Amino acid sequence: MIDEAGASEVTGPPKYLSIAAAVTALVGFGDSIYLTIHHLTAEPVPCSVITGCETVLTSSFAEIGGIPIAAFGAAAYFAAFSLAVLAFYGNRLMWFLFGVLACVMAAVTAWLLYLQAFVIGAFCQFCLLSAATSIILFIASLLGRFWNRNG
């Protein structure tokens, strides 16, 4: 049996991994907030790298129940950031929860990439940035798991 106080004393993931995860989550958080604000203000986002941002961001997939999908992303990234910060300070349980969240986010990312590629037929650079950050978080959680097994 491990009590909660004890759990927080147990060494979590390597420091550099939780810092990298926190920074990546922060990038995803900023990106999601940016997309949420553009959705709410109905202002188009600059689409300089690739074309198709507006097709993706104005599609019916851009919101669920009237809430912009980017807002869900922002909430998830903020949660991931918080968990990574708590893990940095040695809370192993938080790193476990971070891993669970990263898996869910990676699955959602895969679904959103599928929608962009095969249903909407267009890509949005800010959505791809979000996809990249959630994949990095997923990889970080896998590395953390590997570390825990071998550490």
Added chain:
Amino acid sequence: MKKEAKPQENNKMPLLIIGGVLVAAAIIGYLYYNSSRTPGGNANRAANASNVNSNRSPSATAPLGANPPNMIGSPTAAVTIEEFADFQCAACASVHPILKEIQSIYGSRIRFIFRNFPLGIPQHDKAYEAAVAVEAAGLQDRNKFWDMQNQLFVNQQAWTNSPNYRNLWEGYAQQIGLDVERFRNDMAGRATKERVDADLARGRGLGLDSTPTVLVNGKNIPFQAMTAANLRQVIDSEIQNSLKAPAANSSNEANTSRNAAAPANAQ
């Protein structure tokens, strides 16, 4: 005593970081939201959009749109399908054949209305003009509206990427048998733009901010449900409902008697 103070500080630090980030995000987000919001009230549009997207009936107070509307089918049909589309929207072009299929399946059992809703975004720089072009075709002959609409969706990639898109449109106009000179003049005229603006005002009044938007008897159909099979299911159920509740359709009866006097209005 000193030894106890350090872990406490350590416990507070992550919460301070998390709280700090949250406060910073809220402040920056609020400032950016205010600077992004256009005085015209785009935020209201977005807020209204959530009403439509949550499948509620659109507000009855929305402007009526271009009059007469670009309509196909029967004006007295129990089911009204209203499409809001942008000619530079790829998703609209992908839904176009599905809606054509629906029109051919249901014929006069539905009333299909096409609304121009060119999104005012830099990437859709030709969308408004395309809507005007389609209206210009409709001014010559109502049926030519649908022919031109079809041409613009089918050839979307070609004209969207061409600097000589107006020449391409004139080519399509010639192909569908329009008087090209008149088509050119109508495009420059006010009547066509007024029709597009009226449709745009209706879309905005309904709180729309995305295309394609398809309303079946006022109910917003999510993009992922815009398949022929799903639409048929929704339309069939609406037809069934109208048969089950004849009392609720007293206004339709009034329309029917009006239509008996003017059956030619069906197109």
